[in-house]
Amino acid sequence: MDKKLKIAMITSECFPFAKTGGLADVVGALPKALKKLGHEVIIIMPKYSVIDTVQHNIHPYWEQLGVWMGNTLEWCAVHRSMLDQVPVYFIEYNNYFDREGIYHDNHHIDYQDNPKRYGFFSRAALQLCHDLNFDADIIHAHDWQTALVPAYLKIWHWDDPVLGKAASVLTIHNIGYQGKYSMDCYDYLGLQRANFTPDKFEDYGSVNFLKGGIYYADVVNTVSPTYANETRMPEYAWGMAPYLNNRADHYMGILNGIDYEHWDPAIDPLIPANFSPENMEGKKQCKEALQDRFMLDINPNIPLIGVISRFAHQKGLDTLAEVIENIVNDMMVQFVIIGSGEKHLESYYWHLPARYHGRIGTYIGYNNELAHWVEAGADFFLMPSIYEPCGLNQMYSLKYGTLPIVRATGGLMDTVEQYNEANGDGTGFKFWDAEPYAIYYTVGWAVSTYYDRKHHMEKLIRNAMSQHFSWEDSAHDYLKAYEKALAWHNGL
Secondary structure (H helix, E strand, O other): OOOOOEEEEEOOOEOOOEOOOHHHHHHHHHHHHHHHOOOEEEEEEEOOOOOOOOOOOOEEEEEEEEEEEOOEEEEEEEEEEEEOOEEEEEEEOHHHHOOOOOOEOOOOOEOOOHHHHHHHHHHHHHHHHHHOOOOOOEEEEEOHHHOHHHHHHHHHOOOOOOOOOOEEEEEEOOOOOOOEEOHHHHHHHOOOHHHOOOOOOEEOOEEEHHHHHHHHOOEEEEOOHHHHHHOOOHHHHOOOHHHHHHOHHHEEEOOOOEOOOOOOOOOOOOOOOOOEOOEOHHHHHHHHHHHHHOOOOOOOOOOEEEEEEEEOHHHOHHHHHOOHHHHHHHOOOEEEEEEEEOHHHHHHHHHHHHHOOOOEEEEEOOOHHHHHHHHHHOOEEEEOOOOOOOOOHHHHHHHOOOEEEEEOOHHHHHHOOEOOOOOOOOOEEEEOOOOHHHHHHHHHHHHHHHHHOHHHHHHHHHHHHOOOOEHHHHHHHHHHHHHHHHHHHOOO
8 A cells, every 4th residue: 555544553452561362462563563664553542550651651641531421521531652653542541440450350350341441442542533633544443342433433423524534444353252241331332222233233132342343344354364264154253253244345364463573582582592493502491491490300302382371261271171181191291381261270270280290380370471481492382272363372483493283273274384294394283173182182293293203393393483474464464454444434
């Protein structure tokens, strides 16, 4: 696209300010890539109290911003920082965002007023664009939390001299989370009763944020081509398949990139030793340091499998729980597991190191440095996802020469090339059935390759580290989506 665009990225999270998953990584990287291509980009997100304002140089910018919600005028403030050269605006409203967590409390119980919180944020973000006189060409919303943005644009801002020309793009990072809530919040959201219909926001008597966003957005995309195809089928779409099929000409899959400024073993400042395809000695040091840190037997000759995940059914961690002890009992292998989520899974994985001392290490929670250590020090990285819109860890793993073991779904299917035992081609190990012994036998296949086909391991690692999933490539694909959104918005 030759025209230089003005783009407002509206999101509930963004790395490094606030992160619960891959959404934050995407919004932390894509605007920078678009900026490098010459476009003007701003990011707008909530000012959660968990954000370290000193560390991130966040300072007051706007004392009062009025936001109409239903018949109520809410007043908030705006803060500002920079992400490289991209301005980031933070909506401060303590009634909604001064809390111990982002979407839920420390017991993983969702806040009951989430629909009001993110409805308010969506309207506040658009009001900020208006008051800044930021006449965006593209308003880019992400997931259910900001899925009301495309609707608000068309319901309330269609003739706005600042925002009336803006086309909207809605990115679905995970269709399993849709923002489905009781009708009690509907009047506050200000969506008008005429929009509470089965083709828009109504979902069996409840209001569904994502469903309405799919209807109103000029273009809808998700984060890998395979996931875009999967989500048009009932078994993957969580009820949204008919509505995505209705928008088939305006729905596409764009594969996420990864930020090689943060994820490159040659320059990574967080890992014990740097390494590259030309000099892999540092990876051996990283493995030894990882084994030591997790109190595993320090042995360079035993394969080490890393897992970094939410402990949830979607990620397949309950399926792995059914078979991980069989793997450890039957194979000479080690595990390092990092994650949090469902409490029964946290408890299960937390107690494994005591039963398998020197063979399994566990960390409950998320630690960015440890995540880098696992990517650098493990030999394999296991992702047994039931579904996976894109996945980023398998792409990090490839760069670090840590061979992915993945279920062939979504972005995992698109980014990992199956190992060919005949000639050593490929970049990892894939299985198709979402059941325990598919994990068991595929891990066994990887472990046997480690022990019995060293020359193939070396080739697989070279292949893996040569893969490139840059945000520059993804940014070009998003520009095509923006061009399509503008054409649709302008009736072309």
